[in-house]
Amino acid sequence: MNITGEMLIGQSAIKGQEGTFQAINPATNEKITPDFGAGTQTNVDQACTLAQQAFDTYRETTQEQRASFLEEIATGILALGPQLIERATQESGLPTARLEGERARTVGQLRLFAKVIRDGHYLNATLDSALPERTPPRSDLRLRKIALGPVAVFGASNFPLAFSVAGGDTAAALAAGCPVVVKAHSAHPGTSELVGRVIQQAVATCKLPEGVFSLIIGNGNAVGQALVSHPAIKAVGFTGSRQGGLALMRAAAQRREPIPVYAEMSSINPMFLLPNALAARAAQIGSAFVDSLTMGVGQFCTNPGLVIGLAGEHLAQFQEAASNALKAKAAGTMLTPGIHSAYVSGVERMRAIAGVESVGQGLAATGPCAAQAALFATDAATFLASEQLEDEIFGPSSLIVACKNEDEMRAVAEHLAGQLTATLQLDATDHALAKKLLPTLERKAGRILVNGFPTGVEVSYAMVHGGPFPATSDSRSTSVGASAIDRFLRPVCYQDLPADLLPAALQDGNPLGLSRLVDGALLAT
Amino acid sequence: MNITGEMLIGQSAIKGQEGTFQAINPATNEKITPDFGAGTQTNVDQACTLAQQAFDTYRETTQEQRASFLEEIATGILALGPQLIERATQESGLPTARLEGERARTVGQLRLFAKVIRDGHYLNATLDSALPERTPPRSDLRLRKIALGPVAVFGASNFPLAFSVAGGDTAAALAAGCPVVVKAHSAHPGTSELVGRVIQQAVATCKLPEGVFSLIIGNGNAVGQALVSHPAIKAVGFTGSRQGGLALMRAAAQRREPIPVYAEMSSINPMFLLPNALAARAAQIGSAFVDSLTMGVGQFCTNPGLVIGLAGEHLAQFQEAASNALKAKAAGTMLTPGIHSAYVSGVERMRAIAGVESVGQGLAATGPCAAQAALFATDAATFLASEQLEDEIFGPSSLIVACKNEDEMRAVAEHLAGQLTATLQLDATDHALAKKLLPTLERKAGRILVNGFPTGVEVSYAMVHGGPFPATSDSRSTSVGASAIDRFLRPVCYQDLPADLLPAALQDGNPLGLSRLVDGALLAT
Structure with missing residues (x-):
């Protein structure tokens, strides 16, 4: 064509x-024919x-x-x-x-x-x-x-x-x-x-x-x-x-x-590392997390841009595993020069924030729009005090937040703005804490995941890709x-319409074979 | 109490x-004890x-x-x-x-x-x-x-x-x-x-x-x-x-x-008088219309504030019957002095519009907040040319719009802003015209009635009391x-949650006995 x-x-x-x-090839910064005429x-x-x-x-x-x-x-x-x-x-x-x-x-x-x-x-x-x-x-x-x-x-x-x-x-x-x-x-x-x-x-x-x-x-x-x-x-x-x-x-x-x-x-898709899951498989989660973070050069609405765990040796193990995994991740080409430069300045801004430490990087960028992945760490007190740390950096950048205890972890959850997703990494022995976090996460996010990663949005009946502002404009x-x-629908009520003026969906005899609510009873077909 | x-x-x-x-009794303009303290x-x-x-x-x-x-x-x-x-x-x-x-x-x-x-x-x-x-x-x-x-x-x-x-x-x-x-x-x-x-x-x-x-x-x-x-x-x-x-x-x-x-x-709830229904029962519709118009001193969101018919002897009969019925309607007490004065000035404004004729009135007002019902008439050309004629006058006031032909009637329908209701008075021989009007009315109103009056909103499963702006802010x-x-609800998706963290509504075995959509099939209970 x-x-x-x-x-x-x-x-x-x-x-x-x-x-x-003209369109621009972000891998080469070259223009692509033909000319497009703007309307x-x-x-x-x-x-x-x-x-x-x-x-x-x-x-x-x-x-x-x-x-x-x-x-x-x-x-x-x-x-x-x-x-x-x-x-x-x-x-x-x-x-x-x-x-x-x-x-x-x-x-x-x-x-x-x-x-x-x-x-x-x-x-x-x-x-x-x-x-x-x-x-x-x-x-x-x-x-x-x-x-x-x-x-x-x-x-x-x-x-x-x-x-x-x-x-x-x-x-x-x-x-x-x-x-x-x-x-x-x-x-x-x-x-x-x-x-x-x-x-x-x-x-x-x-x-x-x-x-x-x-x-x-x-x-x-x-x-x-x-x-x-x-x-x-x-x-x-x-x-x-x-x-x-x-x-x-x-x-x-x-x-x-x-x-x-x-x-x-915008959404930064928090991932909560519950203590027993972290103790059991910090390194495994850290490495899988980096796969999710860098997939598609991090250019997903559901990219995991925030990780919350309890400070200590297990979180250190997670961080080390993530950092190591990151070192092997090539700098992928971003979608546009504009997105790339916004990513670069977002990462620079993050690096300059007091209390935030750079703890991992991907392979250095080569092509014109290539993005070097970045991992940062801070503590919950710093996170709770700086709104800027909640801003989405569109691309393969994430921030680890170390909490002193479960209460601080819950405070971080409560502090968050609206999200598309929230993820819990948990083991059976973490369920008590998960039950405390879930009510908050339900208020904050459109989708709650357990032991997975938010990237990859299934197209099905039960999917919700939405969430409270600013994740979306309409939760x-x-x-x-x-x-x-x-x-894209609105309801219309028809009162006493003669049979031949009624839309087929509402006619006696149900010619379309629809499931209908009739006098309060749901009649499924 | x-x-x-x-x-x-x-x-x-x-x-x-x-x-x-203090509250005010609109029937007497007297204050009612006790004092209410404002927050x-x-x-x-x-x-x-x-x-x-x-x-x-x-x-x-x-x-x-x-x-x-x-x-x-x-x-x-x-x-x-x-x-x-x-x-x-x-x-x-x-x-x-x-x-x-x-x-x-x-x-x-x-x-x-x-x-x-x-x-x-x-x-x-x-x-x-x-x-x-x-x-x-x-x-x-x-x-x-x-x-x-x-x-x-x-x-x-x-x-x-x-x-x-x-x-x-x-x-x-x-x-x-x-x-x-x-x-x-x-x-x-x-x-x-x-x-x-x-x-x-x-x-x-x-x-x-x-x-x-x-x-x-x-x-x-x-x-x-x-x-x-x-x-x-x-x-x-x-x-x-x-x-x-x-x-x-x-x-x-x-x-x-x-x-x-x-x-x-705000909604003025247009009522369309289709020609054969009008020919068959102009007087009957006119008198019943006035009952709806004056019910509750016209203080309903669904009050019929606009009547559209084809100019001619039958519309004249409708107008005469309505006017006669109106003469016997007492001036009821409105809800507040503010609503009453807004009604009075709305009616005065209507009376002053060129091309609008006063064609009927209720009994004169007596009490301090009593409202004299008012009926006006104009032609479609005037109506289409004046946005003011579409403003709601909250109270027992209505406007009859005479159209030259069916096309003009459809043009009036198309011209209308969003409404809570639209009503058709029709006979079996009017269905062809009704079918032409219905698509427009569906776009304009939340509820479409045949051979009834919009006042009286049933509280049931199929009711819609809503409609496009400005009837409501959210159609x-x-x-x-x-x-x-x-x-007042929003969806949340749960991905891979362990059984004991799932809300009861979503657990295997359906403990709440809900109708649920399972893998695309609606399983009603």
Whole structure:
């Protein structure tokens, strides 16, 4: 497939006229052809207007139609073959195997949402029978969820496939019945165009209204701001920096009609080393931790950036094992020059903080965007006194916090801001302490793991990739897993509607074969 | 029970020191004893700190414990007997029968949420089995919803029982496991104290931590702002004016940690008169419409403030019937002097708009806060050209909009802002037009009614009392009905937790007997 540098607005391909830019290969700092034309507010308006026009038709397509559409996209992504992986490798510096895995995940997400649509639980179909004899009489009441409206999706830099153009936010929104306008991430515009063309083609193949999908290209923040501010847009999906997420939250709150923003922002993913587990296998945990820390050059939202243990010989063993493991870790290429320089200055800032010691490093950096992994240590008193130590350093850097006793460990847990994950390394004899920590961790994190590592986010029914602010802007939701569809739905109640005006989901006889809550009883199918 | 004018902070009763005020009987403009002492930011902090301390314990009470607690509150409210109704009548001007009905509704809501808790569907218990043989292996993943945190509830003026201290927001939040801090509405402080003391007593009887409930009294907006800004508060429930709701939304967005605000604000509840229904029964609909319009002196969020029909003899018949019915409607006492004066100036403003005609009035006002019902008419062109005509006039005022044809009727529907309800008066021969209107109305409203009137909101499983902005601040939720509990929950995922650390809802063997989604299959009990 030819990469042209155009935006995809409905079924059109339009070269943006607001200047051009090229992708950069972070491994070489070289530009990659072709030129991409940046769009204007007018292009945003075109895409959003088409999305609005498509909305009523698209949201009332059958479950089967939307499921087939998602599967068509999945098939089309696979059909791109090596070209997609090669372009994504050039644009992101990520290794081929990682991107192949990410492609499988992207396709798997689309197929999971196809199943979610067909299952239909997301509709929350609920029926309350009329009670004409009651005083006062009760009307016939029926509830289903409908799509929220056109959704703006901002591609993430660190998952050029799985959280970008056809990634989790897009799949969930399309599944819900929402047209999607994607703002391509400037770091991987070619990858974005390839995937965007697949979706554009799937829209045509499935005979859907063209406004179901558009891909906008922008230089700087103006196009993104225009997108979030457009009256047709009813929700926003974003994965990126806290600064970026906060800007979108502000823009959404300042609209004439405020809209929900689902921003997945920053998390340092604390890992608690409980004493007996640490005594039993400090070295083993330390080495496995470094694998998690350096995987993908640490560029995961769930990267373990904080380790909490009790000061003493076992924590020293952990630190030594981690430090040794780190010495063998090559400096991987980061996604963009900007991310790399932010990492370098984050590590320098950490190094300069009084009370923080540098206790480990990976192999020295070689390429232009290569990041040397870094491990720091401090004590709990220092950690509790410095807010800065809680700032996310996006990349392979982590901080070990030594606590004097269990109370201090609990104080550190209580001190933490919202997180995507919290991990406990524990043995059976640690359960008493774990039970004391769990209530705090439940308040702080969207996912709690035992004896694992937070990197690697399963796409399934029970996954929660979310958490209290600043991990996300909305702790009531997840951006990964089947429940992600709930973000793009709202309930509507139908009172005394004649049978032929009722949506199929709510008709007597249950023609769609849905699980429904009928007079308070859940009738599963 | 003695009304003391004190705040209820946990198990203490504290007289506020920030000035005093008295309730006003709107029927006489006379003050009612005793003095109520207004609280300070310090009192807010006391209440919120207690709520925070209570949270972990309260949210992990058993479903049975919380259900019994809600039932204890319901019993306690009934045990107040005539005193509650008398005080509420004095403070609100609402008739005894209405308040008795509202008390029954309040008690019914508490009991519905007790059932919702015992059913346990709100937990969204979801289990994905480990797949150790898969590449990569899948962990054991289990999801449940937990309470969001302490909730601030602002009592509404127009439902001194059902949407005030022990009203829908409080019942839903307590059911979810959230401690509640209520800001009493200044219009009915005595009613608030009576109900507050019932909850305070129920907390003690059920041996719950005292911070589960507090009742704060404030003069002006400072106490409310302090409450929404307090770090311990994690969500806000509000029913009131658009101005008030917007202020709370701003305060919540400006916090260091932004929190969700569920504000139910303004709606004019359009009613569409489809041509064949109008031809068949214009007079009947007109007269029934006036009953809905003037019920409770029009002081319902769902009051029908807009009627849309095709210009012609049938709409004239409707208008004449409504006008005639209106002539017999007495001027009822409004809730407060402030609401009354806002109504009077709203009606005056409407009367002064060019192209708007006054076509009906109720009986002239007599008492100090009595409101004369008002009916206006205009044409669609005028309506579409003036945003002001969409402003809610809280009280018994409505506007008839005459459309030239069906297209204009659809244009009016499309022009509307978000609504709590939209109503269709239709006959079987109107279904074709109804099908054209429905997609628009689904986008605009939380509840769609056929051949009824929007006043009267059933408390049941399928009810939606919500809708797009400005009807509410968050169209993804409802403030009435069983689903209201969802507002105060967030999902947490547990990965590979040992059996004895798992919450009961997620344990193997399903000890709580919940309906659960297991490997994608819904297993209902």
